[in-house]
Amino acid sequence: MSEDDAAPTGVPCAPGRLPLLGHLVPLLTRPLPFLQSLADHGPVVRIHLWRKPVHVLTDPELVHRLLVKDAAKTEKGFVFDKARGLLGNGLFTSEGAFHLRQRRLVQPAFHRDSIRRYATLAARVAAAAVSRWEPGRAAPIEPRMHDLARDIVVEALFATHLSRDQKNGIDRAVPVVLTGFVQRALYPSPLLEKLPVPANRRFDAAVRGLRTVVDEIVAQAAGLHQGPDDSLLSLLLATRDEETGLPMAPAQVRDEAVSLLLAGTETTATTLAWLFHELAQHQDLQDELSEEVRAIAADGAVSMGDLPRLERTGHAISETLRLHTPNWILMRRAVAPLHYGGVLLPPGAEVLFSPTALHRSPQLHADPLRFDPDRWRRPADRAPARLFIPFGAGHHKCVGESFAWTEMLVIAAAVLARLRLRPATATPVRENATAATVRPRGPLLIAEPR
Ligand code: HEM
Known part of the structure; x- marks a missing residue:
């Protein structure tokens, strides 16, 4: 079975996928705007690194669930598999x-x-x-x-x-x-x-x-x-x-x-x-x-x-x-089924999210691209503490x-x-x-x- 076949069905694929490279070009050339744009396509969006499918969570509540409530259902993911061999x-x-x-x-x-x-x-x-x-x-x-x-x-x-x-x-x-x-x-x-x-x-x-x-x-x-x-x-x-x-x-x-x-x-x-x-x-x-x-x-x-x-x-x-x-990017891998945004991510699914993209979401922070330390005096202008990560x-x-x-x-x-x-x-x-x-x-x- 190819890596492509292993991708769970029902997860929308981000636009702009190239046959061999997948989404590597936008991810390497304009990573932050690309990751931020994914929220337009749903709470869980599939991208491909070469042919490897990776699931991006764009909904902050799902990210919180992944990190906290579902922590026991995850491990750190493919970048850390590599890092462990190299860095101990x-x-x-x-x-x-x-x-x-x-x-x-x-x-x-x-x-x-x-x-x-x-x-x-x-x-x-x-x-x-x-x-x-x-x-x-x-x-x-x-x-x-x-x-x-x-x-x-x-x-x-x-x-x-x-x-x-x-x-x-x-x-x-x-x-x-x-x-x-x-x-x-x-x-x-x-x-x-x-x-x-x-x-x-x-x-x-x-x-x-x-x-x-x-x-x-x-x-x-x-x-x-x-x-x-x-x-x-x-x-x-x-x-x-x-x-x-x-x-x-x-x-x-x-x-x-x-x-x-x-x-x-x-x-x-x-x-x-x-x-x-x-x-x-x-x-x-x-x-x-x-x-x-x-x-x-x-x-x-x-x-x-x-x-x-x-x-x-x-x-x-x-x-x-x-x-x-x-x-700007963190990740996990499912070791047990995760039901997120109406789709099932099976064990082995690589899951990724961008804290930067979440922190710049207009749904969470008023006027999000403005540097405004005063928002820390105005709770209404920023996300609840658990979504600031x-x-x-x-x-x-x-x-x-x-x-x-x-x-x-x-x-x-x-x-x-x-x-x-x-x-x-x-x-x-x-x-x-x-x-x-x-x-x-x-x-x-x-x-x-x-
Ligand atoms: C502004 C400064 C820092 C930021 C924004 C930051 C951010 C983070 C984040 C986001 C993680 C979680 C990674 C994940 O969930 O995969 C992490 C883990 C970690 N950080 Fe920091 N960090 C900072 C400074 C430091 C410092 C000063 C140290 C040590 C002297 C440190 C040591 C660690 C270690 C050892 C972990 C792994 C923890 C674990 O998995 O149990 N960090 N950091």
């Missing part, structure tokens, strides 16, 4: 009973006391980075946010265990791995992965490099007998399984560390880059947020206790997560959500208290959704001291 079986890629057990072990590393320490760390790293920005020089904000987010996650994960070479190894590998694993899942045949073309060689080397560096660091940390430090890695090494009392195996600690590194850098970095692009376009709002921060800490060095008072800054971040949701929902919901919120507020405060950002040109910023997240492409921003 950490939280980001694992599923089922193993995932639940690991999640219980990892979660304490994200409890309040730990987050408080990460807030102090983030404030220190952000202050040092901001003081190095050259005033008046036009520069892209995205790489700056990447460096910052990576430095904070790396330091929170590994504390002082990192040599300059190890840090460089991580820097080189992470961006290549993050773009490459999604691309590989779209290859029509696994044989293509074996071709000795530069993209494959670069990707394989990056995966090997990342695993080697993280292995080294885990072995180093496990061998230290100077007492535990406050790093996430120490917490992972110190955890004991409630039932067996055994520590986590070193290879598993490595997989968890890789998972946290990959899931925790690009997402936060792109959100902050979009936030600063938006604030550069909205100078009055930027001034308002700057005043909010400086009323709490003149130099922008806020602590965990200050964060609830950064209410307007929080609204701006929520609005950024809505309009520029980092994870930048961090996902259900038992795969982002384990780093509080970490991310803390980090983003601390970095925003460090920048806004000291600098005014403005666009270097009038060219509008464009969306680049080729990797795991939607990145802003150009224009440059100029930072000036306040």
Whole structure:
């Protein structure tokens, strides 16, 4: 039976399918408008990646059901099958009973006391980075946010265990791995992965490099007998399984560390880059947020206790997560029949949805393409909380959500208290959704001291 024959009947197929490529052209060339357009064809719409049928949910209530109520009837899906082989079986890629057990072990590393320490760390790293920005020089904000987010996650994960070479190894590998694993899942045949073309060689080397560096660091940390430090890695090494009392195996600690590194850098970095692009376009709002921060800490060095008072800054971040949701596409695979929108998706059906498309739906949010942090003061202008899913929902919901919120507020405060950002040109910023997240492409921003 061909993959085509395996597609459930009764699900409308999106227009524009090409004989061999399926819907790859619109998905790769204009992914966000394409995914958004699917809502016009029904709550469940079929697209084809090559010949593989994939079912797109366009109704937010169905997405909520998939992630929460029907979580036990799903696994993570074809991109993660691929990612598991390449990146290991950490939280980001694992599923089922193993995932639940690991999640219980990892979660304490994200409890309040730990987050408080990460807030102090983030404030220190952000202050040092901001003081190095050259005033008046036009520069892209995205790489700056990447460096910052990576430095904070790396330091929170590994504390002082990192040599300059190890840090460089991580820097080189992470961006290549993050773009490459999604691309590989779209290859029509696994044989293509074996071709000795530069993209494959670069990707394989990056995966090997990342695993080697993280292995080294885990072995180093496990061998230290100077007492535990406050790093996430120490917490992972110190955890004991409630039932067996055994520590986590070193290879598993490595997989968890890789998972946290990959899931925790690009997402936060792109959100902050979009936030600063938006604030550069909205100078009055930027001034308002700057005043909010400086009323709490003149130099922008806020602590965990200050964060609830950064209410307007929080609204701006929520609005950024809505309009520029980092994870523009998420997926699951049915392991039991799912009855959605009048059709039956049988076990094995691949199911996909776009949080970005849902967050931009006019049915859920008034004037959805407008950047309007004030809507977070007007519940009528936005979707109910359970349909706002930048961090996902259900038992795969982002384990780093509080970490991310803390980090983003601390970095925003460090920048806004000291600098005014403005666009270097009038060219509008464009969306680049080729990797795991939607990145802003150009224009440059100029930072000036306040
Ligand atoms: C703005 C920042 C972030 C956003 C928008 C975000 C978003 C998400 C989303 C949507 C998921 C669910 C994926 C799914 O259901 O398939 C997820 C899972 C995950 N995130 Fe985040 N994330 C962010 C930051 C972080 C940070 C800072 C860390 C760690 C330091 C992290 C670690 C993880 C991990 C390990 C998972 C897998 C959880 C599981 O399956 O149990 N994330 N994230």
